[in-house]
Structures are given as C-alpha cells and as structure tokens.
Amino acid sequence: xxxxxxxxxxxxxxxxxxxxxxxxxxxxxxxxxxxxxxxxxxxxxxxxxxxxxxxxxxxxxxxxxxxxxxxxxxxxxxxxxxxxxxxxxxxxxxxxxxxxxxxxxxxxxxxxxxxxxxxxxxxxxxxxxxxxxxxxxxxx
Numbered sequence: 364x365x366x367x368x369x370x371x372x373x374x375x376x377x378x379x380x381x382x383x384x385x386x387x388x389x390x391x392x393x394x395x396x397x398x399x400x401x402x403x404x405x406x407x408x409x410x411x412x413x414x415x416x417x418x419x420x421x422x423x424x425x426x427x428x429x430x431x432x433x434x435x436x437x438x439x440x441x442x443x444x445x446x447x448x449x450x451x452x453x454x455x456x457x458x459x460x461x462x463x464x465x466x467x468x469x470x471x472x473x474x475x476x477x478x479x480x481x482x483x484x485x486x487x488x489x490x491x492x493x494x495x496x497x498x499x500x501x502x503x
Contacts, residue, residue, distance in 0.1 A: 365432035366393065374415050374423040374442065382411045382427055386438075387428050395436060395491055402470050403489060409463035410440040410485050413449060418429075418442040425483070436491050441484040448476050449485055482500060 368389035371377040386407040390400045407427065414425045426441040451464045459465035467474045 365393060365430050367430045369426065369428045371424040374418055374420075374425055375452055376412070376415055378425075379408060379411050379415060382385070382425070383408050385433045386427065388427060393431050395431070399436075399489060399491065401488075403436065406467050406470060406487050407438055407440070409466055410438065410467060413485070414440050415443040415473050417449075418444040419447065420444050431491065434482065434490050434493075436489040437486055438489075439484050439486045441479070443482050445481060445483045446479050448478070448483060 368385075370382070370385050387400070387404050390396065390403055395403065395472045410426060418445045419423070423443050427441075428437075428439040430437045430439075432470055449464055451468060453464075456474055464474075467487055470491050474485070474487040476485045477484060
C-alpha cells in the first residue's frame with residue numbers, strides 16, 4: 364500500500380524553502396536519503412518554484428504530494444492555473460532561468476504534466492534503490 368505525504372503552501376517565493384524542508388522531512392522519514400534524496404529535493408524545489416512564479420491565479424496555493432509505492436517515488440506539484448502547462452525549452456548561457464525542466468528531464472526517471480478539472484499537475488517519478496526501501500514505512 365502506498366505511503367503519501369501531502370501539503371500546501373501559499374503561492375509566494377518565500378514559501379519554497381518551507382516546501383523544500385517538508386519534502387526533506389518526508390524523504391528522511393522514509394529512508395530516502397543521500398543522492399536520491401538530494402535529487403528529489405532539488406527537483407521539488409524547481410517544480411514548486413515554477414508553480415509559484417508562473418501560476419497566474421491570485422492568492423493560490425501550491426499542492427505538493429509525495430507518494431512512495433514500493434520502488435516508485437512520485438513527486439507531484441499542482442497549482443490552479445490549469446491551462447498554462449510547462450514546456451521544456453532551450454536556454455542559452457546568458458539566460459538567468461529556464462533550466463528547471465531540463466534538470467527534471469535529466470534527473471528524474473520520468474516526468475510529465477496533466478490537466479485536472481481545476482488544476483494542473485506536474486509530476487516526476489524516481490526509482491528508489493532496494494536498500495532505501497528496506498527503511499520505508501509500512502502501511503498499517
């Protein structure tokens with residue numbers, strides 16, 4: 364049975380660090396640490412920052428969901444700007460931003476996005492090594 368951690372943050376840059384700490388705490392509780400934990404935290408920060416910066420809905424909240432299901436760890440970041448889907452684009456060296464999805468593409472096993480009735484969700488999936496799964500919580 365999957366284990367899930369879900370939380371919301373206000374759509375403001377100052378809350379990205381709070382979300383990063385919450386993701387880190389969940390991963391640590393599940394035993395997903397070291398390199399994979401660092402990658403998931405980095406990509407969570409990128410996806411949450413994208414949601415915060417690009418969502419055009421005033422006073423919105425960003426929903427973050429982590430799900431550990433056997434070897435699969437899924438990170439989902441949702442915001443209510445359902446019609447503004449992310450696109451991967453080529454950045455030039457002088458660009459100050461625009462590399463977040465390139466990082467997600469390079470570091471996640473898979474990623475994508477979907478439109479929901481009142482939101483969009485950008486997700487990334489990772490494979491958790493067997494050693495880390497031994498520390499994962501069991502559903503009761």
